[in-house]
Amino acid sequence: MKRKQTTLLGASALALGSLLASSAHAVQISELLYDAVGTDNGTVFVELWGLPGTSLDGWHLEGVNGGDGAIGPNITLSGQIGADGFFVVADSDAGATQIANADLLANFDFQNGPDSVVLRDALGNVLDALGYGVFGVAEIFAGEGQPAPDGIAGQSLARIFANRDTNDNAADFGLLDIPTPGSGPLAVPETGALAPLALFAAALCLARLRTRSPSVVR
Numbered sequence: 001m002k003r004k005q006t007t008l009l010g011a012s013a014l015a016l017g018s019l020l021a022s023s024a025h026a027v028q029i030s031e032l033l034y035d036a037v038g039t040d041n042g043t044v045f046v047e048l049w050g051l052p053g054t055s056l057d058g059w060h061l062e063g064v065n066g067g068d069g070a071i072g073p074n075i076t077l078s079g080q081i082g083a084d085g086f087f088v089v090a091d092s093d094a095g096a097t098q099i100a101n102a103d104l105l106a107n108f109d110f111q112n113g114p115d116s117v118v119l120r121d122a123l124g125n126v127l128d129a130l131g132y133g134v135f136g137v138a139e140i141f142a143g144e145g146q147p148a149p150d151g152i153a154g155q156s157l158a159r160i161f162a163n164r165d166t167n168d169n170a171a172d173f174g175l176l177d178i179p180t181p182g183s184g185p186l187a188v189p190e191t192g193a194l195a196p197l198a199l200f201a202a203a204l205c206l207a208r209l210r211t212r213s214p215s216v217v218r
Contacts, residue, residue: 027054027081028128028165029119033156033179034110042093044109045102045181046075046117047086049162054081058122061089066114066133069140073108085163088181101182113150116142130169132157146170156180161187 027050036043046061056077063073081087082103090099091108110117113133121127131143133150141147145168148157156179159165159172164187166172 026050026127026165027056027059027119028159029117029130030086030162030184031156031158031176031179031181032110032117032130032132033181034115034117034132035112035151035153035155037154040091040109042091042097043099045088045090045097045099045179046110047088047158047162047181047184048081048119049085049159049184050081050087052081052083052085056080056087060120060124061108062118062120063108063110064116064118064131064140064142065111066116066131066135066139066141069142073110075106075108077104079104084182085186086182086184090181099181103182114139114141114147116140118142128165130157130173132169132173143169144172148173149175151175154179158184161185163187 027048029046030049031045031047033044034040048056056079059077061075061077062071064071075089077089079087086101087103088099088101089104089106090097090102092105095105097105114131114135115133116129116131118126118130119128129143131141131147133147135141135147145166148169151157155175155177157173158176158180160174162184164172
């Protein structure tokens with residue numbers, strides 16, 4: 001009987017692991033460098049974080065002008081998120097870039113704040129949005145919650161944890177003096193979130209034990 005219980009507990013642990021993984025499937029903007037020191041050609045980037053293997057074909061990154069809401073640039077994405085969960089979209093200058101760990105090259109340049117960057121899937125649904133800078137009453141904020149700060153040249157906006165989103169840009173993002181395209185800190189699952197999942201796994205185990213006949217469970 002101990003052997004059967006161990007097997008069921010192992011299955012429950014796998015189910016728990018799957019549930020934990022599924023809670024972090026969303027793709028989101030994790031870092032943005034929109035104003036490099038000197039020229040921006042080949043030196044700015046947008047980093048995404050999401051579930052490894054997620055296809056980005058047909059997705060878009062679009063800039064939203066804080067002054068009038070005009071869209072531009074509009075970057076069409078392709079490829080898929082790698083095993084580390086990061087995907088770096090880098091600006092290219094004549095087909096080359098200075099950004100390390102670039103996964104996709106495109107010709108773009110986002111404006112200094114107040115402005116926003118929006119991530120859309122292939123159907124046009126907004127998956128994430130980052131607004132930065134100080135927005136006036138009549139200006140257009142297309143981010144989440146309150147805007148993140150507007151850094152100086154060379155500073156990037158990066159999530160405190162690449163895989164966490166509280167839907168508040170001011171709380172989620174900080175400024176980095178040294179940008180880190182293709183890497184970043186990840187948050188472990190919170191204890192409060194683990195508790196109900198652990199209870200579910202335990203209940204699943206007990207339910208399976210009760211449905212087994214005595215002749216099967218030895």
